[in-house]
Amino acid sequence: MKRKKTFLLGISLVIFALGMAASMFVNVLTLWANLEGQSFWGYPEALAFDTSLTTKAELSRLSCPLILAPGEAGDVALKIRNPNNDPIEAWISARISKPGEFEDMMRELHSLPLAAGESSVLRWQVDASNIINQRMVQVRVFLRLTEHHPPARTKHCGIVFIDLWGLPGFAILLIALVGGHVFQVTGIWLWWYTRRAPGIQSQLVRNVLIALSVLSLLMSLSSFLHNWILSLVCLLLSLLIVFTTVGYHFGMFERPSN
Incomplete structure (x- = not known):
């Protein structure tokens, strides 16, 4: 017993x-993956980023898949909101890992008109072509007041690629x-x-x-x-x-x- x-x-x-x-x-x-993303910034954003700068829009949420398998593609979604009573133009710059590009990242700049109180979503698709450091995809977005202003707000996420029995x-x-x-x-x-x-x-x-x-x-x-x-x-x-x-x-x- x-x-x-x-x-x-x-x-x-x-x-x-x-x-x-x-x-x-x-x-x-x-x-x-997400702690690694703390160092994923790019130049000149890493030097120019300043949280004391004013922005008219808000970065509400950055949604990323936690895990993807080889051969899969995932959607990255950023929700931007206009909390003001007047229409604005939100400026969003995105940095997505991409081997072979300058600093191993692709750069995009988006202008988004938003009515008073309106929210909108920007989307990007990532796949195995975005993998850096063997198994990770890194995404960072910045909010600017205008196209030529330094970034004032940021969010980031990391995605892990795992090959497990297909x-x-x-x-x-x-x-x-x-x-x-x-x-x-x-x-x-x-x-x-x-x-x-x-x-x-x-x-x-x-x-x-x-x-x-x-x-x-x-x-x-x-x-x-x-x-x-x-x-x-x-x-x-x-x-x-x-x-x-x-x-x-x-x-x-x-x-x-x-």
């Missing part, structure tokens, strides 16, 4: 670890995140069911698994919402919990018995 319980406890941890690995695989790659990007995302979190919950439940007897150690392991699963879920939600600061915080907290737990575990083994 004891051997069976030990076996089930081991299986529960393996299931949980597989779920964590699947979700972290996608979350860390998308986080990495699956499309959406399927990879679904399997890794939804399947990963299902495995995590299954592993936690199996651990709890197998070791229901009260005890400090069993409570500790259960609480650690739950904390890691919650942080993994928050990280997944942050990826979908393009909130990379929260995603990075969740990753650092997860690593802190893992290293603290491992240190506590080895400390228990090294503690001399009375």
Whole structure:
């Protein structure tokens, strides 16, 4: 009976670890791509960018696919809004990674007339021809007051290309995140069911698994919402919990018995 319980406890941890690995695989790659995008600016925007400058329009949202597979194309959409009571002309410049171009990026400038309170969407399509750094596509947009003004507002996003058994990007995302979190919950439940007897150690392991699963879920939600600061915080907290737990575990083994 004891051997069976030990076996089930081991299986529960393996299931949980597989779920964590699947979700972290996608979350860390998308986080990495977007952190890499922090340095994707181009010249002269990197030097001329000035947030103190006035703009009449607003960059509402930049939407990008998280993952694409080789052979797929994805749409990048930028929503621009006119919050004023008068019509304006919004000036948008886009920088999209493109190997072989100057600074490995293609440059576009768009003029967008907007009526009072109106919103509009600009779209670009990206595919494998836009990949830089082996597996990433980078996109950055700038808002200017006029064609000749320096950029005053910016947004960026990174897209990861993953080749996994020929699956499309959406399927990879679904399997890794939804399947990963299902495995995590299954592993936690199996651990709890197998070791229901009260005890400090069993409570500790259960609480650690739950904390890691919650942080993994928050990280997944942050990826979908393009909130990379929260995603990075969740990753650092997860690593802190893992290293603290491992240190506590080895400390228990090294503690001399009375």
